[in-house]
Structure formats: structure tokens, C-alpha cells
Amino acid sequence: MPGPHTLVETERRVDERLGQLDIDFTSMAVVSNLFRAANAVRNHLERTVLAEHDLSWTGFVVLWVTWIWEPIETRQIAVEGGFSKATLTGVLSTLEGRGWLAREKSQSDGRLVLVRMTPAGRDLMETLFPAFNEQERHVASPVDPAKRGELAEMLRVVTVNVEKQS
Amino acid sequence: MPGPHTLVETERRVDERLGQLDIDFTSMAVVSNLFRAANAVRNHLERTVLAEHDLSWTGFVVLWVTWIWEPIETRQIAVEGGFSKATLTGVLSTLEGRGWLAREKSQSDGRLVLVRMTPAGRDLMETLFPAFNEQERHVASPVDPAKRGELAEMLRVVTVNVEKQS
DNA sequence: GGGATATTGTTAGGATGCGAACAACCTACA
DNA sequence: TGTAGGTTGTTCGCATCCTAACAATATCCC
Incomplete structure (x- = not known):
């Protein structure tokens, strides 16, 4: 250490x-x-x-995933974001209460819930995500630009390998 | 993602x-x-x-830091492990209750608390840490052996850079 | 068709971690 | 000396996230 x-x-x-x-x-x-x-x-x-x-990390991820892939099933959000469906339920309610996204029952499968952005949610992401990405740039900045892709790839294979047997 | x-x-x-x-x-x-x-x-x-x-990640880190650096001040454990002193108080009580380490008031400064391993704690770490390291080896295994040091170093500079201005 | 099995989102309960407030203690400086 | 201000560990309240249990719904298979 x-x-x-x-x-x-x-x-x-x-x-x-x-x-x-x-x-x-x-x-x-x-x-x-x-x-x-x-x-x-x-x-x-x-x-x-x-x-x-006033957003947590998880809240942002949910917004981001929904923004990119809407309409999206909640179970997919959980997989994509890497957290449990129980966690997602609470976060979704918070974000829905703030008017950034909306739940909607699936017509074809009564168990599923679809999520869409609201116009207010899209407005938010159109300013929030560029600001977020600027900080991501800052985070990666001390790494040699030519090595950043390699870093991302190493982290990816570590994840895949560890999740393989569980 | x-x-x-x-x-x-x-x-x-x-x-x-x-x-x-x-x-x-x-x-x-x-x-x-x-x-x-x-x-x-x-x-x-x-x-x-x-x-x-029945150890959490944080619990293990506290044990490990103490094992290596004992006797050590609690504030140092928190810095070394990267969590708050409030978190440390609870974890220390748990580990002390299980008989793996012991608190001790500093003679020279009445505010400080020193932590030492107990013999039972050392016994535990002598088997636990090698097992833990074997899993660390497994975690790093999909990365080219020649690149692992580079990966650790990139993660380090990212951390240092981000912690710099806060 | 219809009952057993699986899947989904929600709820309830517990564990974990943090910031703020606090009491005990130390240090600096007048 | 003594008092103001800083530091330390603990406590308290809060937010977050997980697993397990549950009801609703879908699917499989006879």
C-alpha cells in the first residue's frame, strides 16, 4: 500500500x-x-x-444508462450499472420524483417496467454529461495518452476474469 | 460502459x-x-x-495495516486504509471484540490511541494473508505479467492526481 | 387447459460508511 | 499561568446498498 x-x-x-x-x-x-x-x-x-x-454516483449512472438506451427495462439498467435490483428500485423512485425519468409498465410482459427520460431529464444530461466527461478527462489526464486505452482494457479483462467464476 | x-x-x-x-x-x-x-x-x-x-473488506484492511505497522496510531490506520475515522471506530471495536487486536492509550499524548495485534490476530493473518494474496494473484492474472507493474503505477498516479486538489 | 416452476420489481431488515457535533486533550501565545 | 484554538477518537443521525422474502406475472410441460 x-x-x-x-x-x-x-x-x-x-x-x-x-x-x-x-x-x-x-x-x-x-x-x-x-x-x-x-x-x-x-x-x-x-x-x-x-x-x-444532489446526485449520488449510482443516481448518475442510472440517468446516464437510461439517457443512452431509453426506453430500457429496469433489469437491464441494473446489469449495465452493476448494482442490485433492490438498489435500483429506490434510486429510480428518487429520480422519478425529481421529474427526470418515468416508469411505464410493459405491454407485452406484465412483470417488466420500462424507463424513459423526461424532457427535463434530457435537459439535465445535456449539460451534466459534458461536465462529467470533462472530469473524467481530468481523472485520466496523468496517464500517458497513448496508454489510456491500454489501461481501460486491462481493467476490463480483470473484471471479466473475476466475474467468470462466481 | x-x-x-x-x-x-x-x-x-x-x-x-x-x-x-x-x-x-x-x-x-x-x-x-x-x-x-x-x-x-x-x-x-x-x-x-x-x-x-466473517470479515468485511475494511475489516481486513485494518487487520493488515495493523499487522504490518504495529504499534500504530488509529489516525494512521484511517489514512493508510483510506476511510474515515468514524468508520474506523466501529471496525476497531468489532475486531477488538473478536480478540484479534487491542487498543491502548498513548502515554505521550492522551488523545491518541495505539493499536496492537494480539497473538490470535497474528495467527489469523499468518494464514489469511497468504490466502488473500493468492486471490490477488488470481485477480491480476489476466494482465500480461510484464504490464502489471505499469497497471499499478497508472492507478497510483490517477489517485495522486485526483487527491491533489480536494 | 392447468398446475409446477421461473422471473420481475418491490419491500423489509441489516450492514457499512460518512459528516457533524462533542468531550478530552494538547499547544501556542499573551 | 491561563485561555483560545487545534487535534483526536467517539457518538449520533443519515444515506447507500445488499440479501431474503414476497406478490404478480409469464412459461413450461403433461
């Missing part, structure tokens, strides 16, 4: 405690830095663009 | 909605994949190694 201590010092201390066992410090750094980055980026985005509109 | 749809199709739809504005899709993919990866990895680690010991 980075933090106030150096990686070298951390490795030395792990070795002191585990002696013979061989530890993969590079993988350890990947996992640890992955979490630090995700938390830091989430906090940053929530405090910059999202807080102005 | 990857999900069921292709990146190309997503880009086309964003363009449909924003026309002239130029969006940085690579940065968008970096941020989006960062969150998907962090969530997937966290779930994986919690379900494999951590669930057996």
Missing part, C-alpha cells in the same frame, strides 16, 4: 512476518491501488459535478 | 444526443471500467477468502 510508507519498506515487513512464503507484491499493489483509485475518483466526481445536482 | 452493449454503439448514441460537443470516450472507458473492476474484485475477495472469517 502506498500511503505514507514506501512499498519497499512494506515488503520488508511482510517478509519479516512470513519468511519463506513467497508473496506476489505486484499483484498486491494492483489490487490495493485499484481500490484507492476507485474511491478517490468516486469522491472527486461526487464532490465536483454530482454534488451540484 | 461495456455491459451487454458494444462501446462503438454507445459512442454512436452519445453522438446522437450531443452532436457537436466532443467527448473523450477513452477517459470515459477508463473511469467506467475502473469502477466495474473495483466492485468485481471486492466482491470476489469478500466471497472467497474473507467470508470464511
